Amino acid sequence: GAVVSQHPSRVICKSGTSVKIECRSLDFQATTMFWYRQFPKQSLMLMATSNEGSKATYEQGVEKDKFLINHASLTLSTLTVTSAHPEDSSFYICSASIPALGQFFGPGTRLTVL
Amino acid sequence: AQRVTQPEKLLSVFKGAPVELKCNYSYSGSPELFWYVQYSRQRLQLLLRHISRESIKGFTADLNKGETSFHLKKPFAQEEDSAMYYCALSLPNNDMRFGAGTRLTVKP
Numbered sequence: 001g002a003v004v005s006q007h008p009s010r011v012i013c014k015s016g017t018s019v020k021i022e023c024r025s026l027d028f029q030a031t032t033m034f035w036y037r038q039f040p041k042q043s044l045m046l047m048a049t050s051n052e053g054s055k056a057t058y059e060q061g062v063e064k065d066k067f068l069i070n071h072a073s074l075t076l077s078t079l080t081v082t083s084a085h086p087e088d089s090s091f092y093i094c095s096a097s098i099p100a101l102g103q104f105f106g107p108g109t110r111l112t113v114l
Numbered sequence: 115a116q117r118v119t120q121p122e123k124l125l126s127v128f129k130g131a132p133v134e135l136k137c138n139y140s141y142s143g144s145p146e147l148f149w150y151v152q153y154s155r156q157r158l159q160l161l162l163r164h165i166s167r168e169s170i171k172g173f174t175a176d177l178n179k180g181e182t183s184f185h186l187k188k189p190f191a192q193e194e195d196s197a198m199y200y201c202a203l204s205l206p207n208n209d210m211r212f213g214a215g216t217r218l219t220v221k222p
Contacts, residue, residue, distance in 0.1 A: 002214070036158075038210055044150070044158060093210060095158075105200070105212040 003027055004096050006106035013084055014114055021079045021109045023094030029074035030096035035067070038091035038108070047092075050077040084113040116141045118203045120213035127191050128221050135186040135216045137175075137201030146204040147184040149175055150212075153197045161186075161199070171195070191220045 003026040013019050023033055031052045036044040048069050049057045056069035066088075068080040077096075081088050089112050095105040117140040127133045139145055149161040162170045164177045164184060175186045184201060201213040 034158075044160075044210070046158065091210065093212075104214065108210055 002096075002098060002104045004094065004104045004106040006092075006094055006109050008109060009107060010110045010112075012112045012114065015085055016083055018080055018082045019084055019111060021081070021092055021094075021111075023077045023079070023096070023106050025075045025096040025104070028096070028098060030077075030098065031074060032097040033071060033077040034095045034097070035069060035077070035079050036093045036095070038093060044093065047079075052077075081111065084111070086113045089113045116203060116205060116211050118201050118211050118213040120199075120201055120216050122216050123214065124217050124219070126219045126221060129193055130190050133188050133191040133195070133218065133220070135199050135201075135218065137184045137186065137213060139182050139184065139201075139203050141182075141203060141205075143206065145177070145179075145184075147175070147177060148202040148204065149173070149184075149186050150200040150202060151197050152200070158200070191218075193220045193222060196220045 005024045005026055007022045011019055033050040035047045037047050038044055046059050047062045050069050050071040052071045052074050058064050066082055071077040091108050091110050093105055093108045119138045121136050147164045150158050151161040152158045162168055173186055173188045175184050177184050196219050198215050198217050200215045203211045
């Protein structure tokens with residue numbers, strides 16, 4: 001149980017386009033999901049906390065208009081990277097939270113912006 | 115397939131007792147492994163990484179390639195060590211694979 005999926009696993013796009021990444025909790029409902037960004041050889045960086053039915057809470061330094069987060073249902077949160085640029089190329093990981101059990105991480109999405 | 119397994123979802127020890135959080139990995143290449151910790155109401159944070167061979171907050175973890183393990187150990191647990199611990203495997207392309215996590219409770 002407690003499986004989190006992400007789609008797509010890899011995406012390559014041209015600079016200036018927008019990319020949507022989906023995070024799904026497959027066998028449980030998650031009122032809270034998290035979006036992380038992984039820089040090479042560095043620790044995860046929390047980008048935002050996504051709460052079902054309300055606006056996401058962004059970490060300091062993360063552009064809200066750049067990284068749009070929608071958590072429209074208890075099993076799906078989406079991260080849209082708008083007008084992507086090469087510096088947005090990274091590994092994005094989501095996690096879904098189950099109270100008292102912790103966070104369950106998705107497999108990640110590798111974004112490459114050309 | 116690359117996989118990280120943390121067999122214990124819950125682990126409870128008494129203060130002052132030794133603690134070991136198990137992590138096993140499946141990876142054919144040369145692994146780079148991490149331990150992350152999340153204290154209550156705080157964000158996930160890096161605890162240690164095997165390549166630095168450091169000890170953070172009294173925790174150590176040794177990579178055992180023969181057993182494909184990276185267990186996290188501390189000789190004397192403290193109450194403030196109570197948290198969620200995640201073992202993670204970094205792949206050559208910097209993708210990460212996380213274990214399911216172990217909730218450690220240190221009782222007084």
